[in-house]
Amino acid sequence: MIARILPFALLLIASLAPAQELRNLPPAPQDFAWQWPLTVAPQEDLVQVELTPEVYARLWRDDVADLVVFNGHDEAVPTAPLDAVLARADLARAPTAPVEVPMFRIPVSGARTASERLRLVVARRTDGHLERLDANLDMGGDVVTESASEILLDLSAMPGRTRGLTVEFSPGTEGLVARVDVLGSRDLSAWTRLATAQALVALNDNGLRLERRRIEFSDTALPYVRLVRTDAPQPLPVVAVQALRSRTPDPVARATASIELTGHTEARLPGFLYQANGPLPVERILVTLAERNAAASVIIESRPRSDLPWRERARGAVFHLSGRGGAVESSPFDIEPVRDRQWRVRTDPVQLKTPTLTLSWRPDRFAFLTQGEGPFRLAAGSARSERGSFPLNAVLLEARSARGADWMPTQARLGRGAELGGGAALAPRPDxxxxxxxxxxxxxxxxxxxxxxxxxxxxxxxxxxxx
Incomplete structure (x- = not known):
């Protein structure tokens, strides 16, 4: 009896095998909706490419798994997110908490009489850390301590780079709308301007505390920073300053991209809805009120798609001031990176006009091997296929051991995008x-x-x- 059944069982197994093989097929170009040509420098083996908003807009999956690099023979080459490669190779550093830095007050430099001399004494240790700073005014025999109108910060003890500062106001500070310039120096002699007209705000609007305590500038490794108040001669009511460390290791530090979203009023609830164009790794949110001289408490929520519940991402006070000193906005909210496409803002009190939502992110970078012959192209957007897993961390470690500890893959350039598989790639494979x-x-x-x-x-x- 078994001999009679065995041929039929083998026939059934043979019929099921092709379906399983189809589900595990390697990526093919026609399985992806769009493509972009890649310009790769000659003789490069390990290369990286940075995603643009156009690429994000074509991605189908929220985990960015439907992104593959193909060679000239339409073969998928080993590709992996660069951040994951660095993490597996123990080369990535997680963002650290803000660090309080030594703060010294110095007099503002300005016009003085011929008999007046500013005496500034700076004591530095052999490691470069500031130990003491004394400033006074010599008026022909009488020495007078001048009002400390500038702040000098010592960042020399911090390894890596700094991307901004957070100040702590003196207790009871109110009615403050100040502007400061930020200057950096390597030797306390020559100074480079890092940022201008940064706003510091401390207001009380009928019990709603409005503050802007963050100062932002491009990543810098300069060990000394000065804060110079430009709107008034009074000293800044600041009792402490914290430095914000850069989020990424120096070899892959990259600029932040942003997009402004115009939303619409929610149908049933007093909120505003926004749609992101793709799975952007959002890590900073800015809510800009439409009305001038307005303030409100906000709750910001997001979700991947409409059939999932909203999740709160940030809450706090936002404001939009427009006075003689120029417009002043509240600081953005920093959040853990999230790739949600749908966003909602709820305000109290309810705003009559829709606020603008600005999403900021650091673009993903992918590393890939130039396996096979070119030309190479990036393909994205698929409901049928996804990228495989490759141990590029081992490749990077070997490359660094041979080419230097700071070596990183060179950057490939994206060309103009074109349709590849089109809408058919966004539907599951029938078989x-x-x-x-x-x-x-x-x-x-x-x-x-x-x-x-x-x-x-x-x-x-x-x-x-x-x-």
Whole structure:
């Protein structure tokens, strides 16, 4: 009996194998909706490419797994997110908490009489750290301590780079709308301007505390920073300053990209809805009120798609001031990176005009091997295929051991995008869905018919033996 059933069982297994193979097929160009040519420098083996907003807009999956690099023979080459490669190679550093830095007050430099001399004494240790700073005014025999109108910060003890500062106001500070310039120096002699007209705000609007305590500038490794108030001669009411460390290691430090979203009023609830164009790794949110001289408490939420619940990402006070000193906005909210496409802002009190939502992110970078012949191209957007997993961290470590500890893959340049598989790539492959095909239904029917025949013969034999 087993000998009769075995051929049918083998036939069924053979019919199911092609479906399983189709579900595990390697990526093919036609499985992706869009493509972009890649310009790679000659003789490069390990290369990186940075995603643009156009690429994000074509991605189908929120985890960015539907992004592959193909060579000239339409073969998928080993590709992996660069941040993940660095993390597996123990080369990435997680963002650290703000660090309080030594702060010294110095007099503002300005016009003085011929008999007045500013005496500034700076004591530095052999490691470059500031130990003491004394400033006074010599008026022909009388020494007078001048009002400390500038702030000098010592960042020399901080390794890596600094991307901004957060100040702590003196207790009870109110009615402050100040502007400061930020200057940096390597030797306390020559100074470079890092930022201008940065706003510091401390207001009380009918019990709603409005503050802007963050000062932002491009990443810098300069060990000394000065804060110079430019709107008034009074000193800044600051009692402490914290430095914000850069989020990424120096070799892959990259500029932040931003996009402004115009939302619409939610149908049933007093909120505003916004749609991001792709799975952007958002890590900073800015809410800009439409009305001038306005303030409100906000709750910012997001979700990947409409059938999932909202999740709160940030809350706090926002404001938009427009006075003689120029417009002043509240600081953005820093959040853990999230790739949600739908966003909602709820305000109290409810705003009559829709606020603007600005999303900021650091573009993803992908490392890939130039395996095979070019030209190479980046493909994205697929519901049928996804990128495989490759140990590029081992490749990077070997490359660094041979080329230097600071070596990083060179940058490939993206060309103009073009449609590849189009809308068909955004639909699941019919023959890989797991549902039986007509051919498989026929084989199932034959197998059942064979099994029924075997059972009939067994029953017939049993009746004959009983007789």
């Amino acid at each position: 890989a869905s797991g549902s039986p095909t007509p051919w498989q239904w026929l084989l199932w029917a034959l197998l059942l018919l064979g099994a029924f025949s075997v059972v009939s013969m067994v029953l017939k034999l049993l009746r004959q033996s009983g007789a």
